[in-house]
Amino acid sequence: FRATSIFWGGAAGFGLTAGVLYFLREYILYMVKAGHIAVLVELMDGRSIPEGRPQIEYATQVVRDRFGAANVLFAVDQLVKGVLAAITGIVQGVAALVPIPGLQQFIGIIRAFLRIAVGFVDEVILAYAIRTRADNPWAAAKTALVLYGQNYPAMLKNAAWLTIITYVLAFLVFLVMLAPAAAVVWVLPGAWSAGGFVFAILFAWAVKVALIEPFAIACMMQVYFQAIEGQEPDPVWEGRLSAASKKFNQLKDRASSWIGHKPSGEEGPAAPSTPPA
Template sequence: MWDFSIGKTIGILLKTMPFIITRMVIYFVITLAFILATGTGAGIGYGVGSLSDSPESFAVWGGIFGMGLVGTAVYWAREWLLYMVKAAHIAVMVKLIDGEPLPDGKGQVAYGREVVTARFGEANVLFALDQLIKGVIAAITGLLGGIAAFLPIPGLDGIVRFANTVIRLSMTYVDEIILGYNIRTGSDNAWESSRRGLVLYAQNGLKMVKNAVWLSVFLWILSIVVFLMALAPAAAIVYLFPGDLAALSFIVALVFAWAFKAAVLEPFAIAALMAVYFDTIRGQVPDPDWDAKLTGASEKFRALTEQAKGAFGGRAITA
């Protein structure tokens, strides 16, 4: 079974309600932008297509173009979302997981941003660090998945492939967990503390993967439920668009489910896994063998090590 407490994790989310509301506003505004862009694009496409024999096809392509435009904007806004929202939320959750009181006279969102700014400085530093961590996660996934290949069980190929797929899917929130570890340590060198956090995660990887798999199952079930519940209202909204755009109701419901997952379910998973991680690594030091494995397997880990050597005050000297 899992090692996290569902009740305690829900309690942490309730205590960080200002962040949950902020995330819901941001992601549901994004959902509304998708809907409006789709409707506007479909309307323009239908108007242009009315000069031809198939205005419906033009409406479909217009709707797709509108959604693609918003999707591109969201992609470019990911650095801001990471820095201003996700990292600040994690900073507050770390305090609550450790049972520490939040400072009086200051809002949670302002406090979280203050911690992140003091820890990482500018957004591009945190974003660059996050990208290196994501690269190392791929190596950890391969190393953990490779363990199954050496099990002396005949006909294990299919099971190994399935296990590797499960491991990859369950590693979604590792970068957020390492970010939480980074904030928790308060080290002057964010690159080095991230490197240590990754080694600690890898040496406890099987336990972390077990809990991550359970959380993935919970989150996907809930996301599917939300998606199915959103289909009917999405179809009603798309019905107002010009042309026959029934297929787009599926996409709108999918975007709504994604927004709910990002606003509510992801913080739950991050809080639960951080609590398991902090409890698991208590009293541990990074294993030199795992350090060597990651150094040999990951170019990103080697780059993280180089940044740690050349960093001052947690920020790289080089541009």
């Protein structure tokens, strides 16, 4: 009876937490994810956070200046993820034309990795809008996606490797934490036999999200900004994305109809030579 109660209690708690996170996803993306990207962009460009101002407050203001509201940021992020999926499809289609034995299987493996790595790459696209101090987030995302597409060999390779490294490190953390987690469960009254395993998983996942993923995102941002340095969007790639992705066309439509807002200040990083749109 106790095991059954624990199971259903845990399942109910997990479901409730997942539901709350689902409904708060816009706020979480706006306050945490994008703010984190804004701070990373500042540090990568050699800029420091203004003295006497909390880091979270400054990062939130930078994001608000670029996107205006959480719902805009969330909508941009969702369209970006859809276009990234289309880019991997284009790459797989090109590979199908190359008569190399086993190439399709290899591309299929890479695509599976990239489905997991989209969470890294879409943050890089958002970073472009922040770094270029774009007034039109839709146009900035469109330009960033075209630049990503025309540099796909380097980006896909790094995304795949970083995904592997991220999960390998998380698995190592899980193995390291098995023994202490089991010890903690053992000393608890009415110890649960599977508790050590569950606690080790939770700790490994927390370390992955808090430490490993930010490192991977910073690496992806560095590779991306180095790859696009001095480049202009290729009309050929824009045409490919328009033909392959409805979400890219939605992005273009919203970029054209964007009225915009007046930023509260221009404290963000200096814009690089590549125009945002």
